[in-house]
Amino acid sequence: MLQVDFGGGALGRVRVARGADPLWEAALSLQLLQNRQESLAYDTWRREVRGALHRTGLADDVRALMPLCPPTGYFPDFLTPGRGDTGVEESVDCVLSTPRRRLAAELTRLCRDLRGPLPRSVRWVATGDVGALHWLGTTLRRYHAVAVAPYAAAIRARVADDRARRAEAALGGGAEGLLASYAELPGWHLRGTRLTTPYPEARSLQLGGRTLTLVPSFFCVRTPLALVDEALPPVLVHPLHPDPGWLPRLRAGAATPSVAHLIGASRAQLLDLLRTPMTTTEVAGALRLAPSTASRHAAVLREAGLVSTRREGNRVLHRRTPLGRALLEGAAPDTSAAPG
Incomplete structure (x- = not known):
């Protein structure tokens, strides 16, 4: 109690x-992926996500991530820095800026609860090594894109x-x-x-x-x-206690019908997905498409002014434009921040 x-x-x-927090959703969904709690509500989701992890080549990295967030009990606070007020990128940046002393302290506590040999991923992240933190951030982003983002409408x-x-x-x-x-x-x-x-x-x-x-x-x-x-x-x-029929309903109405008729169901889903900036690989994994197909859909939407694409560091990110959001939501576009 x-x-x-x-x-x-x-x-x-x-x-x-204001809303659900991206890394709380990632951490808690990762726990659900490892246990059998609330099977009626989440078993179909589990099957979909496991399949998507294998198709996107992410399964091994997620298996390495699981010891950091076990199926039950304690997981480190640094994995969930948000309060429903930040996006995925900001939240991951907060995780990666965790001081080494705090990383070591929270992972030492985690290790007391783990049984058997200490997993390599836990030892590696606990050092605060730049490579380890880069892996952690990349895996969190990619996992969120596969296990959480496709279910954003629900x-x-x-x-x-x-x-x-x-x-x-x-x-x-x-x-x-x-x-x-x-x-x-x-x-x-x-x-x-x-x-x-x-x-x-x-x-x-x-x-x-x-x-x-x-x-x-x-x-x-x-x-x-x-x-x-x-x-x-x-x-x-x-x-939030979703009922057992939430995923079939989501699949039945994955895209706004009028928008889907206009630009196609896959492109409408992609546009809905891009409320959070994503790479082509992340889009492909979330929508269960070949990377070449995801790239082609993004290019069509970009040419129509519905999506913008820009390089940030070593990543190329697609974003939904104000026009894309207006089309999806059936509202007039907000041009106040748009370039002249």
């Missing part, structure tokens, strides 16, 4: 994240439902009403200003006058989670 006391003015500082829909519920509660009852709305979740209870939730162990989360951010998560199951290091900005990540 987890207890959070919102006395002393803490209730007025509660924040609800994630956004569940987050939007949850956020609407919280907004309604806050408008009707202020901060107290917002907090009371979380007490409707299974196993959550509110007594005065003290919120108790299910948790893997007995714990009290001390806010100390700081803002608590409540982050919804599509791949969080059973119990909410908080960072272990209480010196870090406090977050409480809570499950």
Whole structure:
């Protein structure tokens, strides 16, 4: 059980994240990939992702990543630096800027829970070696592109439902009403200003006058989670509980029909995917296409002004333009930031 006391003015500082956080989703989905929890809701997703990892040549790297984020229990806080307010690239940059001392301390704690010989990937990352951190960042990005990004529409829909519920509660009852709305979740209870939730162990989360951010998560199951290091900005990540039919519905309506009729289903899916900048390889893995096909689709969209492509360091990234977003969402494009 987890207890959070919102006395002393803490209730007025509660924040609800804008959306799911990319690296919390990556870490928690990586745990789900290794266990059998909530099989009805996630087994089809597991089969799809495992197949995509093999097709994209990412399976070995993800197997090496798994000891850093085991199927249950503790995983290092540095893997989840966000609070639902940063994209994949910013979040990965935060991971890679983790001080060596913190890397070593959190991975030493992880090693106490691991059974058997210490995995090479854990030893390597713990050194803070530049090559190790480059591998970690690249693998996190590529894993997110295969296991999380293709399911963004379902994630956004569940987050939007949850956020609407919280907004309604806050408008009707202020901060107290917002907090009371979380007490409707299974196993959550509110007594005065003290919120108790299910948790893997007995714990009290001390806010100390700081803002608590409540982050919804599509791949969080059973119990909410908080960072272990209480010196870090406090977050409480809570499950969204998708129903067993979420993936078939996503596949049935993967692209807006009118847009799909106009530019084709694969290109409409690619355009939807590029709300986050991605390489051709990442796009190919996420959409289960050959890299040459993904490149050709990106080129067509770029020629139409719907996608832009630019080199950043040693990576070539595709981005959706304001016109591409407007086409997908059926709204007028925002040209305020567009070059003249």
